[in-house]
Amino acid sequence: MPVNADYEYTNAVKEYEKAQTDEERIKGLRKMLSVAPSHKSAQVLRADIKNKIAKLREKLEKQKKSAKKTSQVSIKKEGAATICLVGTENTGKSYFLNQLTGAKTITGLYKPQVGIYDYYGVKLQVIEIPPIKENLDKTDLGPSLLAIIRTSDLIVLFFNNPEEKNLLDRELEQAEINKPILIYNNQENIGDEIWKRLPLIKVQTKQPGKKPDYPPVALKKGSSVKNLAEHIHKDFIKKFKEKDKFSGKIIMPWARVWGKGVKFGGQRCGFNHILEDGDVVELHKK
Numbered sequence: 089m090p091v092n093a094d095y096e097y098t099n100a101v102k103e104y105e106k107a108q109t110d111e112e113r114i115k116g117l118r119k120m121l122s123v124a125p126s127h128k129s130a131q132v133l134r135a136d137i138k139n140k141i142a143k144l145r146e147k148l149e150k151q152k153k154s155a156k157k158t159s160q161v162s163i164k165k166e167g168a169a170t171i172c173l174v175g176t177e178n179t180g181k182s183y184f185l186n187q188l189t190g191a192k193t194i195t196g197l198y199k200p201q202v203g204i205y206d207y208y209g210v211k212l213q214v215i216e217i218p219p220i221k222e223n224l225d226k227t228d229l230g231p232s233l234l235a236i237i238r239t240s241d242l243i244v245l246f247f248n249n250p251e252e253k254n255l256l257d258r259e260l261e262q263a264e265i266n267k268p269i270l271i272y273n274n275q276e277n278i279g280d281e282i283w284k285r286l287p288l289i290k291v292q293t294k295q296p297g298k299k300p301d302y303p304p305v306a307l308k309k310g311s312s313v314k315n316l317a318e319h320i321h322k323d324f325i326k327k328f329k330e331k332d333k334f335s336g337k338i339i340m341p342w343a344r345v346w347g348k349g350v351k352f353g354g355q356r357c358g359f360n361h362i363l364e365d366g367d368v369v370e371l372h373k374k
Contacts, residue, residue, distance in 0.1 A: 096123040110144050117141045160232045163200055165239070167211035168306035169286050172237045174256060175246025175272075177219040184246070184272065185216045188279070199229070200236060207283055209303030210290050215240070224259050234263045242285050243269045289365040291316055300368045307363065313343045314359035316369055344370040 100123050104116030121137045124130060173181045182193050182201065189203025193216065201216040217233055224230040237243065237260075247253045268285045275281055287309050292300035293316070305319055346353040347367030354370075363369065 094123070097125070110148055114141055114144050114148075117144070161199060161229060161236075162232065163202060163215060163236055165213065167204060167213040168288055169241040170213045170215060170239065171205070171242045171244060171282060171286075172240040173214065173216045173244050173246060174220060174237060174260075175217075176221075176248065176252040176255065179219075179246035179248055179252075180272075181216045181246050184244075185214055189214050200233070205279070205282075207279055208290060210288070210306045212282070212286075220256055220259055222255065222259075225263060234265065237267070238263070238265050240267060241287065242282060243267050244282070245269055245271045289363060289367075291363055291366075292368045293320065294368055294370050296370060296372075311363055312359060313345070313357060313361045313363065313369060313371075316363065317341065317343075317359065317371055320371070342372050344372070 097120065100116065100120040104113060104120055107113040107116050117137050117140055121134060121141070124134055124137065126134070173185060175181050185191055185193055185201060185203050189205045191201065191203030191214075193201040193203070198218045200218065203214045203216075205212040205214050215236060217237060218229070221227070225234060243260075243265075245253070245256055247256055270281055270285055272278070288306050289309055289311065290304040290306055291311075292302065292304045294300040305316060307315055307319065341359060343357050343359070343361070344354045345357045345361065345363070345367055346355075346369075347364050349362065349364040349367060350357065
């Protein structure tokens with residue numbers, strides 16, 4: 089206790105010692121500081137009180153940041169593409185996710201639910217976003233949910249009426265989210281509709297004389313035979329370039345292709361040939 093400390097300081101110390109929370113301790117320390125002696129011999133005491141206040145404030149700040157982090161959510165991307173189910177309350181998103189992916193999600197949970205949709209062997213990640221409300225970006229989870237939607241490849245919209253559709257459009261526009269959108273309307277061929285809107289094609293490879301391999305390879309639209317070869321093995325082209333024995337020219341690998349992009353099945357194509365969805369490709373080294 090400092091020299092010449094009066095009863096006010098003594099009472100402030102007692103209040104501080106009774107404090108149950110860090111906020112109450114800070115309040116008590118501030119009162120102690122306000123009534124503590126200010127003469128030279130009390131400088132060490134005043135510095136000690138200030139130090140305790142600073143440490144408690146730092147502790148509270150860390151707790152606040154930690155609490156903020158717990159209100160954030162992120163989902164690891166899986167599969168060839170990510171589809172987000174975005175809608176208002178009671179629009180059937182959970183039921184749709186369960187039916188499409190076989191996931192056993194619980195209706196009413198206000199956090200993203202995830203499933204994997206197998207589209208003819210291509211794995212697609214489907215994420216159900218909790219119900220969208222007005223000013224989503226200002227809610228605790230809002231920024232995290234918008235970040236998930238922003239990194240998706242396709243949005244499937246669920247709503248009950250035009251007003252809810254306007255709300256969804258407004259929230260997505262305010263968040264500057266510009267992704268391909270499919271409106272859910274109980275389509276029987278919803279899987280095909282989803283696939284058509286994704287920037288992907290599926291291609292099967294095969295070995296000579298054998299059936300096409302399964303599952304297919306998912307590639308970006310506009311991909312070539314070369315892109316397929318590099319996907320299978322990044323050094324495929326470099327490894328299998330050969331020189332003609334007579335001319336000394338480099339002989340590039342080639343392919344036989346079956347599908348919509350060729351005139352007949354098994355057509356011989358170079359590595360710059362652009363592939364179509366559903367093509368079957370037989371890669372040849374020489």
